[in-house]
Every structure is written in C-alpha cells, then in structure tokens.
Amino acid sequence: MVLAVLGALECRSDEVQQPVPHSGEQQQQQHAHYTNGQHNPNFVVHDWESTESDNAVLDRMETVDEMMEFLWNGGSFHGSDIWQKPKPLYLVDDTPSRRVGFLLQFANSIAVETSDGLVVIDTGSFMTSNAIQQQLSAWSPSLPLHTAIWTHGHQDHVWGIDRWEAYNRDLLAGQRRQQHRGDHDMVDETTDTAQASDPDIGLSDSADEKQKLGKVRVVAHRAVLGRFARYRATRGYNTQINARQFEGEPEGIDIPADFRSPDLLYEHELTLTVGSETLHLFHDRGETDDATWVWLPRSRVLATGDFFIWYAPNAGNPQKVQRYAGEWSAALRKMAALKPRALLPGHGVPIVGEERVQQALLNTADYLEIIFNRTIELMNAGKDLDYIIHHVSVPARLSALPYLRPHYDETEFIVRNIWRLYGGWWDLNPAHLKPAPRQALGQELALLAGGYEHLAHLAHAPQYAHMIDVAPVWTNWQLERWSSRPSIRNRAWHSRVT
Numbered sequence: 001m002v003l004a005v006l007g008a009l010e011c012r013s014d015e016v017q018q019p020v021p022h023s024g025e026q027q028q029q030q031h032a033h034y035t036n037g038q039h040n041p042n043f044v045v046h047d048w049e050s051t052e053s054d055n056a057v058l059d060r061m062e063t064v065d066e067m068m069e070f071l072w073n074g075g076s077f078h079g080s081d082i083w084q085k086p087k088p089l090y091l092v093d094d095t096p097s098r099r100v101g102f103l104l105q106f107a108n109s110i111a112v113e114t115s116d117g118l119v120v121i122d123t124g125s126f127m128t129s130n131a132i133q134q135q136l137s138a139w140s141p142s143l144p145l146h147t148a149i150w151t152h153g154h155q156d157h158v159w160g161i162d163r164w165e166a167y168n169r170d171l172l173a174g175q176r177r178q179q180h181r182g183d184h185d186m187v188d189e190t191t192d193t194a195q196a197s198d199p200d201i202g203l204s205d206s207a208d209e210k211q212k213l214g215k216v217r218v219v220a221h222r223a224v225l226g227r228f229a230r231y232r233a234t235r236g237y238n239t240q241i242n243a244r245q246f247e248g249e250p251e252g253i254d255i256p257a258d259f260r261s262p263d264l265l266y267e268h269e270l271t272l273t274v275g276s277e278t279l280h281l282f283h284d285r286g287e288t289d290d291a292t293w294v295w296l297p298r299s300r301v302l303a304t305g306d307f308f309i310w311y312a313p314n315a316g317n318p319q320k321v322q323r324y325a326g327e328w329s330a331a332l333r334k335m336a337a338l339k340p341r342a343l344l345p346g347h348g349v350p351i352v353g354e355e356r357v358q359q360a361l362l363n364t365a366d367y368l369e370i371i372f373n374r375t376i377e378l379m380n381a382g383k384d385l386d387y388i389i390h391h392v393s394v395p396a397r398l399s400a401l402p403y404l405r406p407h408y409d410e411t412e413f414i415v416r417n418i419w420r421l422y423g424g425w426w427d428l429n430p431a432h433l434k435p436a437p438r439q440a441l442g443q444e445l446a447l448l449a450g451g452y453e454h455l456a457h458l459a460h461a462p463q464y465a466h467m468i469d470v471a472p473v474w475t476n477w478q479l480e481r482w483s484s485r486p487s488i489r490n491r492a493w494h495s496r497v498t
C-alpha cells in the first residue's frame, strides 16, 4: 500500500477523481460517436465508467496494439490497472539503427536505440522503475542507458537512474572483459598485457573512474530543480494529500525526499544528438511548469509526457499547484503542426496514424481553449467566480471522446485554476474576503436550524436533493463543530469527490 501510494504520488492516482454523470443527451451523442467510429466487436456502448466486461476484455489482451484499438473506439480503462500485467514492448519504429520501443506502465517509458546507447524518456516510479529497466534492457541487451529524459519531475516518472547506472557498469565491464580476453588471445599468450590493477576489465583502482563507467546523463527542464526543492519543503503536506487520496493515515506514508538531480538542464528548446539519433526537446507549461515534450524527426514520433494522458487534461486539480490550461492548449497545437505519425502519451496507450494523432491533439487543444477563452471572457466582463464556474461548459462532442473523459479533472476545477492564475484567490464574494471562523458560522446556522441534530437531518432531506452542494456544506460545518481530526476530514473529502 505504501509503495502504491508513493508510486502514484504526483501524477495519477493521487489526483481527484470526480465522475460526472452524462445527461441523457450527452449519452446519446456519445453513443453516436462510438458507433460512428471504427467499431470494435468487443466494445459494448455504455457510460464512460469501465465495466466488468471492459476490464475483462482488457485483461484478455496480450498486446498494446489490441488495447489501442479497443480504447480508441470507446472502451474504457477507468478502474482497471492496464499496466499491471506486463505487455511486450510496442515497436513504434522498427527500422534498424533507430528502433523506438514504447513500454506501457503506470507512467510509460519510451526507449530509443542509438549507436551510443539507449535514450529513455521517463524512467518510472520507484515502484515500477526496476521492472522498466529490466524489460528495456532485455529488449536491447547490448546497449547501456546513455541518456534519460524526464518529461517532468512528478515522482512516477523520475526514478531508477541508480539502478540503470549499476546495470550499465555490469554491462560495460562485461563487454570490456570480453574485449580484453579477445585482445589477449591475439598476442603472445605468455605475455600479461593487462595494464591496470583490475585485469579483468582494464580499469584502474580509481573509484572515480569506476563511477564514471556507466554514468547516465539525465536531461530535464530547469524547473525540475524547483519542483524537487518544493517536494522537500512540503513533504508533510504531500503526505497529507496521499493520505486523503488513499484513505490512509499520514503516519503510514513515507514520502522520500532525496531526488537525483538532472545533469543537463535547458530553458526553452534543446536539440540532443546521441550517436546516430537526434531528439528535439521543447518546453511548455501544461500540467506542470517543468514539462518537456520530445520530437523524434526521423521516426516522426511524438512523446507528449503528461500533455496527453487519455483523460480530460488534469488542468485544475484542487489539491495541486498552479496549472496552465491556455499554454497547454497552445503546446498541443505546436505538437500537431509537426504532423506526428505516432503519439506516445505519458499515461495510457499510443495513438498511431497521422489522422488519429491530429484528432487527439487538436480536440484536446479545443477542449482546453474553450474553457480558457470563456473563463477569461467572463473575468473581463466582471463576473465573479461563482458565476463563471456555472457558466463555462464544454460541448459533448469533446467531453464524450474516449480520451477526454473526466477523471482527474473537470471543467469546474479547470475554471478555478485559470481564475487562480489570473485573478488570485479571492472569488469576489465579500463574505469570503475575511470570513468569520467556520465553526462560529456553523454554530449560528445550527441554532437557526433548531440544533445540530435537526441540521444534520436537514442536510439529507429530500427537498434539498436537487442542490447537490448543500448537504456537504452543512456536513462540513458539523464536522468543524464535532471534530478537526484529519481522518474525519479525509473521509469527508472522499465522500465528496470520489
């Protein structure tokens, strides 16, 4: 459990899950979309929540290719851990000397073969990075890891470098040993040609030199350093977030504070040449302020990082730092302009084929842009936050798409995040600028309602059922009165948002 919590720390399972039921009209449109698409005989039209049959179908699938078709045509992996059952690497480019492999994991990894070694984009969480290293090394057994690129500093993307370096040292030492023996056989067998104190691998005793052998170069955007500093500074807070998400007690969660720093940082763009391969790295702000997306021009392959995750963009998460819906949308359009042949996401399965990739990128850009533009328009018109969150919506043609279903986020939360970025924390409600303590307010309300028990009763009365936010608000006041224990607050969070 602890491992599961830590593995998921920043990006996925720790984040808000708020299923939003579709209206009848939305469901009809959704149905029309799915049945108009390339139909998968395994796919049964239903609401976006995955069902037993979805999970069973996914469970039977042995390859990423099968999953790609199933999910593109409307199947859902919500509630199923599709990365739990290891799949063979999906070969995005099988051209000798520039093979590109995609490994489906909790957070995906992408490996590019070059004449100087592997380049791996994202190295996994500390729960998954061992398995990732083993599977990638088995796929390309003669190559060490030369360069790791982190698409951002979330904890499910940045672990395992130590393990790779140990693997590299063993691999390179073995290769040197083999070469040394080969050389040795070619000279007079009575002559000891070893020149170093370690005759097997031809290395000196220097610890530095041994350390250098196999060292991985880690490349990331410069803001990754700030993220790691923040993780160290807010370790307790992040522990609370995880306790809330996983309904555990904070004492049972131990969030690590030591991070491997990148070796090469960049600001806006970076072109990396590793042996025979060229990779273009671009920075834009989206889910994070330290995001990198990667373009492989020869293969025309795009690695999006978490700019694309097979869910509605996680652009307004209530418990997380600032996100950037407007810049995110623009970044997706930049990616689309490159006309990728394949999209490799930070989470979920690849999308292959130029037409599908264009659809995925541009529809997601539209989704964000609609929310962003309307929010800014209403802010400029002087509307307050309450008005805006209830007057911004996304057309069902977008929200019903298989890769834009609400899971970690939804429109209302994204609006709040845009408001925070451009408008600060005050929602323009005078009562919220310097409010009375909630406990005092709750006590007054309870008195007016005829006592706490009556208030509790009212909170669940049928006449208020249509006002979905009334009960939690009242319940919250009762909680303020009855308990301030974190465990109670955490349970309240869960009953509200999951």
Ligand SMILES: [Zn+2]
Binding pocket: 011, 012, 107, 154, 156, 157, 306, 346, 347
């Ligand atoms: Zn992620």
